[in-house]
Amino acid sequence: MAVDLFAGIPVSDYPAALAWYERLLGSPPTFVVSDTEAVWEIAEHRSVYIEHLPEHAGHAMHTLFVDDFDDRVAGIAGRGLEPTKRETYSNGVRKATFRDPDGNEIGFGGGPL
Template identity: 60%
Template sequence: MTVDLFAGVAVREIGAASGWYARFFGGEPAFRPNEVEAVWEVGEHQYVYIEESVERAGHALVTLFVADLDAVVEGISACGIEPVKRETYDNGVRKVTYNDPDGNELGYGGGPVDDAGNA
């Protein structure tokens, strides 16, 4: 069974938020279904979209698990966005958390780093 995942994030103003998300995801949206939404493809059949909704903005929690967490974090930093938190869980799984300008939490997770420093 193929499943397409669409994770939604409410933002106050689509224009301003689109610029931040373009930097965060490293490019322009894959498509804009209407004037109050923008959609980024973050993997095969996996999308994160923003939707202008003032009353719901700032309450999202989205985490994406990636193979090379360090490369993703470096790429985001190169675009001028820095994490607000870095965590390593007891099992070695790592998570790096960002907050968009509305206060939504977006995180990237990655597997443990071995003794040689490899993820």
């Protein structure tokens, strides 16, 4: 069974969020749906999108597990964003959590699974 994933992130200020997510994800959107929605394909058939929905902004919580955790977090820092929280769990998994201007939580995890 093929599965596609579109993980949505509601934002209150679309232009500010667009710039922030370009820095977080390291590129412009893969495609722009409209003046209020943009999509980044983070892996084949797996996408993250932002949409101007002020009444819902600030409530998203997503974690992306990556095999290049240290390089990924360092690359994001090089683009001017620092995690608001870093954790290491008892099983060795690490997580760096970033919060966008609305407070939406985007985490990157890596390590043993």
